Amino acid sequence: MHAQRRIGRLLSLALIVGSWIGFAQATAQTFRPGDGVFVASGGASSTGQAEVISSIGQILSGVGTSEPWSLWTGILVPYSLSLELQITPNAPPFSTAGQPITIEALVASEGPVQSASLHYRMGGQRGYASLPMVAGQLDGWTATIPAGAVTLRGVEYYIEVRAAGREAHSPPASYEDRPWTIPVHVSDSNGDGALATMARVYRMVSIPALMPEGTTAAITDDLGPPDPAVWRCGAWNPTTETYLEVGSDAVEPFTPGRAVWLITRDASMIDFVGSTVFPVSENGWPIPLLPGWNQIGCPYAYSVALQDLLIQDGAQTLTLGQAVAAGLVEAQPLHEYDGTAYQTSDTEFAPWTGYFVANLTPRQLSLIVPAREMTLAAKRNPAQNPPAPDWLLTASHRDADGNRAMVDLGIAAGAEEGSDQWDLLLPPPAPGCRTTLCSYNKEFPEPLRSLCRDVRGPSASGIAWTLTVSSGESGPIELAWEASGELPAGFSMRLIDPSRGAWVGMDRSGAHTVLSPEAGVLSLIVAVGTTEWLDQQSEASGLPGQHLDASIMGGNPGSGVIDVRVVLRRSEELSLQAYDVHGRLLRSVLSGRMGPGIQVLHWDARSDEGRAVPSGIYFLRISGGEREVRLRSVLIR
Structure with missing residues (x-):
């Protein structure tokens, strides 16, 4: 083999020599030992190309030659020797x-x-x-x-x-x-337990693998055919802003870079067949981000540092920090679900779980995931712990099942309109979730106006936040709050109920009960500002000068109890009396001082003597200060 290669090189060398002889004769030039230039070899060796100049009669040798060897032609030959x-x-x-x-x-x-x-x-x-x-x-x-x-x-x-x-x-x-x-192929893998489900608890999952056609088999092989009573699986569609369910909407659930919701009736373990995901480009694996919310997962079977993620906007590729500064994504972009509420990931983009990511622009972006495992030295996202606002109010609501929803409202010097380091969007509610609480902010694009942290810049007169609270059913809703920091001098707080045209003053901490409509969704306003500005906001939401309002609550007229919803804007001496259609006083239900807020008073449809009154029409009179409200009610026994 070596001999054949040497012969080939000798033939090539002879051709080079011949061409140089012709060149020398044509130009009548004289060559001396040491003269000449390199001739490109065009060799295909990986490394080790040896370029040597020698005069004929010299020993031809150099780095990379297998042994010394020489030729004699009577002329200096500049050439390149490629040894592979x-x-x-x-x-x-x-x-x-x-x-x-x-x-x-x-x-x-x-x-x-x-x-x-x-x-x-x-x-x-x-x-x-x-x-x-x-x-x-x-x-x-x-x-x-x-x-x-x-x-x-x-x-x-x-x-x-x-x-x-x-x-x-x-x-x-x-x-x-x-x-x-x-690439490595796996069979019957459950991600070392990462694909375990708890009974009747929704979780977001993703599978970091390339899977064969019909990837729904990863579910149906273990849980059986689609059956809402046994399991449900769905994915968020940013275009329709709804969940599309596997089995009914032909959703292909497990694609690298995508996540889905999964719930099972019983605790289960999902396994799958698949193979390695390698990046498709030098930068990494691209995940398309449509405008609005996107449900995504890590495409690799290892965690990637949040700080290493890239955002591609057309032909421009940006670091995460640059994308945040350009208003493309949130400062804390990854929202994961812990079984009861959303949390933000501060360092890693982990496999097997799922995340919501918001595209703040009206155009498609791409999240580029580099194929680099997160190290222990990965830095925390600085936006995970932004500077404390100058003033912060945390409001919360807990439903009858113990599910709690929270929202933060704040004022901070340096806060800007739209998304900044203090703000945090609220992803779409988990399937089946009925309890939500958020701030509705019109400064954000249409599909992204619900915030769980809404911090505004200072104002000379006042600031108002619109809260949307839902419990999934009509009835009392208690809103609790706790404030920290200091409001600007001369500012105070009010909670305004536009549906009733009523408001109450707010201390640094407290709670207030309101009644949601039939749909179980209620809008409230938290306003902070000067007294003059607050009066303008309050009167714009109700009848000016009314410090007392009352109404008969809906419900079962045959229950034998009449409930009255009373709204007080200030502390007041209040009385509630019941009369029949002839104007006779039947019962003095209440007489005493009540604090500001919304209260529910009950008349048990009995007289002062304790006698149950018959079915019929009755009138209730609620008096407080200079205002009196008369209500008509029907009692059915």
């Missing part, structure tokens, strides 16, 4: 998790091979482990990657060979950054 060191890797196109992988390399060298090494790592790792390769027959060298490194993350490797003072790699260029890859 070639590596041809031979590896399986894919492997199976938990099985060792044997890598073979065929090495063609002009000189003896001093060493051959295999450098390998699991997908996403930043450093390589090394193995010596063992020489075999016919220029073959082998090494075996241990089974423990063969996982769903896949395997990456490159080969390094040293021969005759030269070094070559395969791949030949950018071998550490763009190594050879081997």
Whole structure:
């Protein structure tokens, strides 16, 4: 083999010599030893090309030659000698998790091979482990990657060979950054328990794997055909702003980079068949982000640092910090669900779980996920802990089942209109969630106006937040609050109920009960400002000057009890009396001082003597200060 290569080079050299002889004769130039220029070789060697100038009759030698050799033609010949060191890797196109992988390399060298090494790592790792390769027959060298490194993350490797003072790699260029890859296949995998479900609890899940056609089999193989009584699985559609359900809307649930909601009647374990996801470009794996909310998952079987994520906007690729500054995404973009409420991820984009991410623009973006595993030294997202606002009010509501919803309202110097480091959007409610509380902010684009933290800049007169609270059913809703920090001098707080045209003053902490309409959704206004400004806001929401309002509550007229909803804007001496159709006083239900707020008073349809009154029409008179309200009610027994 070596002899054939030498003969080939001699023939090439003879052609070069002949052409230079013709050139010298045509130009009548004289060449001396040491004169001349290099001639490009055009060789295909990986590394180790030796370029040598020699005069005929000299010993032709240089770095990379296998042995000294010489020619004699009577003329100086400038030329380039390309001596090849070639590596041809031979590896399986894919492997199976938990099985060792044997890598073979065929090495063609002009000189003896001093060493051959295999450098390998699991997908996403930043450093390589090394193995010596063992020489075999016919220029073959082998090494075996241990089974423990063969996982769903896949395997990456490159080969390094040293021969005759030269070094070559395969791949030949950018071998550490763009190594050879081997996808790994898994069967009946549950992500080491990551795909476990709790009974009757929604969770967001994703599977970081390429799966064969019909990926719904990952669910149906374990849980049976679609059956809302046994399991449900759905994904958010940003275009329709609704959930599309697997089984009814032909949703393909498990695509790398996408997440779904999953709930099961019984505690279950989902397993799947799939293979490694490798990045499709040098930057990483792209996840399309449509305008509005997007339900996404990490495409790789390892965590990626939040700070390493990129946002692509057309031809421009931005770091996460640059994208936040440009108003493309939130400062805290990843919202995950813990089974009861949303939390933001401050350092990592983790596999197996799911996230909501908001695209704040009217155009499609892409989230680029680089194939680099998060290290222990990954920095926390600085927006996770923004500076404390100058004033902050935390309001909360808890429904009859104990589910709690919260919203933060604040004032901070430096806060801007639209999204900034203090604001936090509220993702779409989890399927089946009936209890929500948010601030509705019109400064945000249409599908993204619900905030769970809404911090505004200072104002000379006042600021108002519109709260939307839902309990899923009509009835009393208690709103509790706690304030910290200091309001500007001369500011105070009020809670305004536009549906009743009533308001109450708010202390630094307290609670207030309101009644939601039939749909169970109520809008309230929290206003802070000067007294003059607050009076304008309050009167714009109701009848000016009315400090007392009352109404008969809906419900079952046959219950034998009449409920009266009373709204007081200030502390007042209040009385409630019941009369029949002839104007006779039947019962003095209440007489005493009541504080500001919304109260529910009850008349048990009995007289002062304790006698139950018959079915019929009755009148209730509520008096407080200079105002009196008369109400008509029907009692059915």
